[in-house]
Amino acid sequence: MPVRIEKWPEGTPTWADLGVTDLDAAKAFYTELFGWEYSSGGGDSGGYLLAHLGGKSVTGLGPKQNAEMPTVWTTYFGSDDVDATAVKVAAAGGSLVAPPFDVMDSGRMSIAADSVGAVFGIWQAGTHIGAERVNEHGALCWNELHTRDYGPAREFYARVFGFSYKDIDGDGFVYSTFKRFSDGEEVGGIHHDTQLPEGAPNYWLAWFASDDVDATAAKARELGGTLVIPVMDSPFGRMTILRAPQGETFGVIHLPDTQG
Numbered sequence: 001m002p003v004r005i006e007k008w009p010e011g012t013p014t015w016a017d018l019g020v021t022d023l024d025a026a027k028a029f030y031t032e033l034f035g036w037e038y039s040s041g042g043g044d045s046g047g048y049l050l051a052h053l054g055g056k057s058v059t060g061l062g063p064k065q066n067a068e069m070p071t072v073w074t075t076y077f078g079s080d081d082v083d084a085t086a087v088k089v090a091a092a093g094g095s096l097v098a099p100p101f102d103v104m105d106s107g108r109m110s111i112a113a114d115s116v117g118a119v120f121g122i123w124q125a126g127t128h129i130g131a132e133r134v135n136e137h138g139a140l141c142w143n144e145l146h147t148r149d150y151g152p153a154r155e156f157y158a159r160v161f162g163f164s165y166k167d168i169d170g171d172g173f174v175y176s177t178f179k180r181f182s183d184g185e186e187v188g189g190i191h192h193d194t195q196l197p198e199g200a201p202n203y204w205l206a207w208f209a210s211d212d213v214d215a216t217a218a219k220a221r222e223l224g225g226t227l228v229i230p231v232m233d234s235p236f237g238r239m240t241i242l243r244a245p246q247g248e249t250f251g252v253i254h255l256p257d258t259q260g
Contacts, residue, residue: 003054003056003132003133004132004133004134005072005132006129006229007125007129007130007131008125008129008131009078009180009183009189010077010079010080010128010161010180010181011161011162011163011180011181012077012078012180012187013075013076013077013078013123013140013143013187013188014076014078014123014125014129014130014131015059015060015075015076015123015131015140016060016061016073016074016075016076016131016143016206017059017060017062017074017105017121017246018060018062018071018072018073018198019062019063019064019065019071019072019074020061020062020064020071020246021063021064021067021071021199021246022246023047023049023062025245025246026061026244027049027061029223029225029244030061032219032223033137033138033223034053034137034208035136035214036051036052036058036138036214037051037052037053037054037055038050038051038052039052041060041062041106041246044104046062046063046065047062047063048060048061048062049061049062050199050209053133053136053139054140055135056132056133057130057131057132057133058128058132058133058138058139059131059140062070070247071246071247071248072119072249073204073205073206073248073249073250074120074121074131075120075206076109076120076122076123077120077121077122077123077236078124078125078130079122079123079162082100082109082110082123082124083110084106085110085122085160085161086099086100086110086112086122088149088159088199089110089112089114089160091159092114092115092155092160093114093152093156094112094113094114094115094160094205095112095113095154096110096111096112096113097112097119098110098111100122103126104126105127106126106127107123107125107127107245108123108124109122109124110122114145114156114157114202115147115153115155115164116147116148116152116153116156116202117201117202118147118153118201118202118204119201119203119204120204125230135209135255136209137210137211138208138210139209140206140207140208140209141207141208141253141255142189142206142251142253143188143204143205143206143207143208144190144191144204144207145157145188145189145202145204145205146191146196146202146205147190147191147192147193147196148192148193148196148206150174150190150192153190153202154176154178154190155238157178161178161180161181162181163179163180163181164178164181164184165179165190165259166186167187172194174191174192175190175191176190177189178190205241205250205251206251207250207251207253208250208252208253208254209252209254209255210252210254211254212254213231213237213238213239213240213252213253214231214238216240216252217231217240217242220244224243224244224245225244225245226242226243227240227241228240228242228243228249229241236253237253237254237256238253239252239253239254240252
C-alpha cells in the first residue's frame with residue numbers, strides 16, 4: 001500500500017498502541033515477529049516509542065503508566081475534534097478514562113470506555129496522523145470489537161461516529177462490519193462474542209497482516225507466545241489469534257494483497 005501522509009477520516013481505526021511492563025522485551029518480541037524498528041516519541045513522551053516498517057509508523061509501544069493496568073493493545077479512532085467526540089461518548093452512555101489532552105504537537109487524544117465497557121482511544125491528528133502503513137505484513141489491517149452486548153455496542157458507535165452496519169452472519173456467527181460515515185467504506189467490525197469468559201471485559205482486538213500466518217504463529221511460539229486459537233482458514237483469510245509473553249492478545253491474518 002502507498003504510504004499515507006494525510007490524516008485519516010473521522011471514525012477510522014487509525015492507530016493501536018501497547019503499554020507494557022518490560023518495554024525492552026516487547027521491542028525484541030515484535031522486532032523478531034514483524035521486523036519493526038523504533039524511534040522515540042519525543043523527549044516528553046515518557047519513553048513512548050513509534051514502531052516503524054520501511055521508515056513509516058505502524059504502531060506505538062510504551063511503558064505502562066499504571067502497573068495495575070492490563071497489558072492490551074488499544075485501538076484509536078480518528079476524530080476531527082476530540083473534545084466534541086468526547087461529548088458524544090458521554091451522551092451515548094460511555095465514559096472518559098482520560099479526558100482530552102494534547103500530546104505535544106503530535107495531536108490531541110482521549111481514552112474512553114463505550115457503553116458496554118470496552119476501552120478505546122480517540123485521536124485528533126497533529127503532526128502524527130496515526131498509521132502511515134497498513135494492510136501489509138507487520139502492519140495493522142483490521143480492528144474489531146468483541147462484545148457480549150452486541151446491540152447496545154452497535155448503537156453506541158452509531159451515535160458517536162455515525163457508523164452504519166453490514167451484517168455478516170451464519171452458523172451461529174453474529175458479526176457486522178461498520179461503515180465510515182464520510183464515504184461508507186467498511187473499516188472495522190463488531191463481533192457478538194458468545195465465548196467471552198464470565199467476567200472478562202468486552203474489548204477491541206487489533207489485527208496485523210502476515211504474508212505467512214503459519215510462520216508468524218510458529219515464530220510467536222518460539223519467542224514465548226501462545227496461540228489463543230489455532231491457525232485456521234476463514235472466509236476472510238488464514239488467521240490465528242496470539243497471546244504475547246506479557247499477556248496482550250492480537251490477531252494475525254493473511255490478506256490476498258500481502259503476497260511477498
